[in-house]
Amino acid sequence: MAQDRPRHVVFDIGRVLIHYDPHLAYRDLIPDDEERHFFLSEVCSHEWNLEQDRGRPWPEAEAEAIARHPDRAEQIRAFRKRWHKMVPHAYDGSVAIMLGLIEADVDVTMLTNFAADTFDEAMEIFPFLERPRGVTVSGVIGQIKPDRAIYDAHVESFGLDPAKSLFIDDSEKNVEGARAAGWQAVHFVSAETLARDLAARGLPALPA
CATH class of the missing domain: 3.40.50.1000 (HAD superfamily/HAD-like)
Structure with missing residues (x-):
């Protein structure tokens, strides 16, 4: 009509x-598929990233994730640094x-x-x-x-x-x-x- x-x-x-695929930024940093899946589902998860979509500043987001996983600080900071690789x-x-x-x-x-x-x-x-x-x-x-x-x-x-x-x-x-x-x-x-x-x-x- x-x-x-x-x-x-x-x-x-x-x-x-x-x-858009976050895995593309991490395949060389975290080659193991299971470990990379854990990182992107539990450390820098979709829900974590959604808060940046809501307006949370990246330094605050990184600090929150590093507080949960201090041994993964560089991997966490790589999310923003390597963002361009996620949109090829x-x-x-x-x-x-x-x-x-x-x-x-x-x-x-x-x-x-x-x-x-x-x-x-x-x-x-x-x-x-x-x-x-x-x-x-x-x-x-x-x-x-x-x-x-x-x-x-x-x-x-x-x-x-x-x-x-x-x-x-x-x-x-x-x-x-x-x-x-x-x-x-x-x-x-x-x-x-x-x-x-x-x-x-x-x-x-x-x-x-």
């Missing part, structure tokens, strides 16, 4: 537009889709869980991140997905109608968070499925 066609498309970034490339198919939407005059913004400083670094590595109308970065505003507040903040910042906004994220929890905030949302699996999801909603999509 025509009224269901989104007017705004909002992209997540990590694992939607750019690849973009996903060309989904980037092409995003740029195609922009070229077709669809309003495109981004909403991401990202530390403020690493997002600045990502902008330098991947200049296409400057192409959308703007971005809400969790570490800048102190709110993270899937909490309702970050979706509402994005709506307010960019003047969006939630019911006419389509959110794209690789995390099902974040997709459900967007839907709970009154948005349309799709779970990102691949550029091919994203192209089909967009076409089903009457939006232009490049072949991936």
